[in-house]
Amino acid sequence: MKLSGGVEWALHCCVVLTAATDPVPAARLAQLHDVSPSYLAKQMQALSRAGLVKSIQGKTGGYVLTRAAADITVLDVVQAVDGASPAFVCTEIRQRGPFGTPPQDCTKQCPIARTMGAADAAWRASLQGVSIADLVGDVDRDSGPEALPSIGAWLNAASSPT
Amino acid sequence: MKLSGGVEWALHCCVVLTAATDPVPAARLAQLHDVSPSYLAKQMQALSRAGLVKSIQGKTGGYVLTRAAADITVLDVVQAVDGASPAFVCTEIRQRGPFGTPPQDCTKQCPIARTMGAADAAWRASLQGVSIADLVGDVDRDSGPEALPSIGAWLNAASSPT
Numbered sequence: 647m648k649l650s651g652g653v654e655w656a657l658h659c660c661v662v663l664t665a666a667t668d669p670v671p672a673a674r675l676a677q678l679h680d681v682s683p684s685y686l687a688k689q690m691q692a693l694s695r696a697g698l699v700k701s702i703q704g705k706t707g708g709y710v711l712t713r714a715a716a717d718i719t720v721l722d723v724v725q726a727v728d729g730a731s732p733a734f735v736c737t738e739i740r741q742r743g744p745f746g747t748p749p750q751d752c753t754k755q756c757p758i759a760r761t762m763g764a765a766d767a768a769w770r771a772s773l774q775g776v777s778i779a780d781l782v783g784d785v786d787r788d789s790g791p792e793a794l795p796s797i798g799a800w801l802n803a804a805s806s807p808t
Numbered sequence: 809m810k811l812s813g814g815v816e817w818a819l820h821c822c823v824v825l826t827a828a829t830d831p832v833p834a835a836r837l838a839q840l841h842d843v844s845p846s847y848l849a850k851q852m853q854a855l856s857r858a859g860l861v862k863s864i865q866g867k868t869g870g871y872v873l874t875r876a877a878a879d880i881t882v883l884d885v886v887q888a889v890d891g892a893s894p895a896f897v898c899t900e901i902r903q904r905g906p907f908g909t910p911p912q913d914c915t916k917q918c919p920i921a922r923t924m925g926a927a928d929a930a931w932r933a934s935l936q937g938v939s940i941a942d943l944v945g946d947v948d949r950d951s952g953p954e955a956l957p958s959i960g961a962w963l964n965a966a967s968s969p970t
Contacts, residue, residue, distance in 0.1 A: 647809045647810065647811045647891075647892055647893075647895045648809065648895055648897070649896050649897075649924075650809075651897070651899070653896065653924075654896070654897075654898065654899060654900065654920065655901065657920045658901050658902075658920065659949055661920075677905065677906075678906065678907065679904055679905050680908075681904070720920075720924075723942075728809055729809075731809075731810070733810055733895070733969040734811050734815065735810070735811075735813070735814070735816075736816065737813070737816060739816060739820050740820075742841055742842040743839065743840045743841050744839075744840065745840065745959050754950070756950070757942075757943045757946030757947055757950060758816065758819045758823075758882075758945075761882055761938045761942075762811075762815075762935075764934055765931045765932075765934035765935045766931070766932040767931070768934040769927045769928070769930055770927075771930070772926055772927035772930040773816070773924075780923075781919045781923065782898075784922070785918075785919055787919055788916070788918070793907075796907065797815075797907050806875055
């Protein structure tokens with residue numbers, strides 16, 4: 647079981663976007679993270695499709711978060727990039743073979759699917775309990791309160807009028 | 809993010825093995841579940857490598873669980889088949905680009921890795937809280953107390969002396 651590597655980039659992008667005062671081009675985010683612009687653009691497009699960021703057009707255009715960082719959960723970002731499908735897919739094994747249960751008798755999920763579903767729910771609840779604002783607070787505590795504002799200023803420096 | 813499909817088969821096999829009084833050949837388990845014998849054999853080998861089942865050699869040989877069903881958790885089975893690696897892999901993005909943190913200053917995990925790690929732990933804890941014996945109890949409640957014993961008798965019927 648492996649999450650898309652894009653999840654990590656998308657989360658980092660959301661955190662640094664909180665520190666930018668103006669829209670940030672995907673290419674500038676790629677430069678900050680030292681990653682291929684096309685790869686990062688793909689993650690930003692996924693965030694955009696999920697309504698977490700929007701693209702502002704124009705010379706000083708770029709991406710902005712669509713809502714307050716406290717209102718974007720880590721689960722929102724994970725599901726935007728990796729999809730919302732559960733990791734376990736029940737193929738109704740109980741309906742197969744000589745002891746197969748007739749489909750019409752399978753009115754509730756089998757115990758294995760219920761168990762896997764409960765674990766999936768625990769995973770999602772854990773990610774839903776942390777917002778981008780929480781991550782910003784953690785970064786401030788870990789790296790000092792000047793770290794993110796410095797990155798924010800650098801992100802916008804390229805697009806500022808001279 | 810997707811778990812190996814083998815997880816579902818392996819869990820079903822562990823549940824039905826609790827009802828068998830004698831070793832069960834992988835081919836018989838495949839017949840019960842109406843699945844390719846080679847595919848099912850692969851899952852049984854994974855369970856064997858993890859020490860959850862053992863293969864008894866000989867004419868009436870086959871697989872048996874190595875310990876009581878109450879002492880085998882769903883997490884044991886999931887990790888046997890799908891591996892124990894966490895779904896999220898931190899690539900230390902914070903060390904990259906113009907604001908990269910020097911590796912020697914990265915003495916603890918970054919907030920994003922901690923958040924993803926906590927969710928992974930919640931998922932594993934949920935699966936660790938359910939044993940194969942719990943699943944057997946659930947099947948008894950869902951399908952009646954005769955369902956699993958009937959399957960157990962059928963599994964062993966092929967190898968019984970005539």
